[in-house]
Structure formats: structure tokens, C-alpha cells
Amino acid sequence: MASSPYAAPILFVKKKDGSMRMCIDYCALNKITIKNRYPLPCVEEIFDQLGATIFSKLDLYSGYHQVRVADEDIEKTAFLTRYGHFEFLVLPFGLTNAAATFMCLMHNAFHDYLDRFIIIFIDDILIYSKSSKENAEHLKQVFTRLREHHLFVKQSKCEIAKSSIPFLGHVISHNQLAMDPSKLKCVQD
Secondary structure: OOOOOOOEOEEEEEOOOOOEEEEEOOHHHHHHOOOOOOOOOOHHHHHHOOOOOEEEEEEEOOHHHHOEOOHHHHHHHOEEEOOEEEOOOEOOOOOOOHHHHHHHHHHHHHOOOEOOOEEEEOOEEEEEEOOHHHHHHHHHHHHHHHHHOOOOEOHHHOEEEEOEEEEOOEEEEOOEEEEOHHHHHHHHO
């Protein structure tokens, strides 16, 4: 139980599978937070650097929850339920600086691979290569780096060594970028 002077309200939102997701309303905290201006990548610019033939995609398992909150900031994550007052020890969703904090962590972890064979957008990692053999070597390097930084992927959401792959609402293949048809269908419906 928390004894923090902060207490964000919660609400529950139904997910696609019918289960419920707890959401914390950090609007009041976000209004008084100094914004982290760490740049988030522009999706269009990301795709300009591609020219590969083999792609792999990794999705981090509960990405934000793999990042520990600084001790001096834990009390600020407090939220109130009918069962008590609690604080996050890991980065929760909804904080204004969460995406920037996570991108900074990912860029620091993979800085020497960026613009060479890897694209990162929040917790999605795209590995692009000119051959299957090169892709296997790139994957080995990325998994080693993930292990060094104690980051874990969600195996069920990973795709390995594909000639075409969905990423950030697009389908990427050799010298081609198209809108993901499944995303277009949602818009049309």
C-alpha cells in the first residue's frame, strides 16, 4: 500500500478479447510534468532507409513494464482503487513522458545498430537485411543486446526472416511500402 500524496483515478476499458484493461488517468500529473522532448521517430522517415529483402519483427513483452521507475518518482505513479492506494515500480502507461523515456532507453541500447539494420518504434523492433544469412546474424546481435539490457520479447508477436512483413500500419517488402490491408479494412468498415 502506498502513502503517496498523489492518487490518480482508474477506469476499466474492455479489450477486443472481452477482458478488461485497467487504465489510470494521469491527466493531473501530466499537466504539471516537465515534458521530455526526446524525439519520437517520424514513421515516413523510418521507411526511407529501407532497401532490404529479408525482415524480422520483434515486439517487446509489456515493454513499458520492463523499465524501472526512478526511486524518487515512484510516489508520483500512485493510483487509488477501492482496494487501496498503490504505486508502480515499473513504467506505467499514461504518463506524458513514458514514450520518450522508453525510446531513449531503446536508442541507448541499440544506438550502434540504428540506421544500419534496425528500426525501433517504441517497443517494436524491425530488423532489415539483404539476405537470410545476414538476417540471422543481425537477429543474433539484437538478441544478445536484448539480453544484456534485460529486455524480453513476446514470442507470439515476433516474425522471423520474412520477405514481406507488417510494421506500423504498413506492409514492407523489397523496395515496396504499402498500407496494411487489415488496417484499411478497419477504416472502410
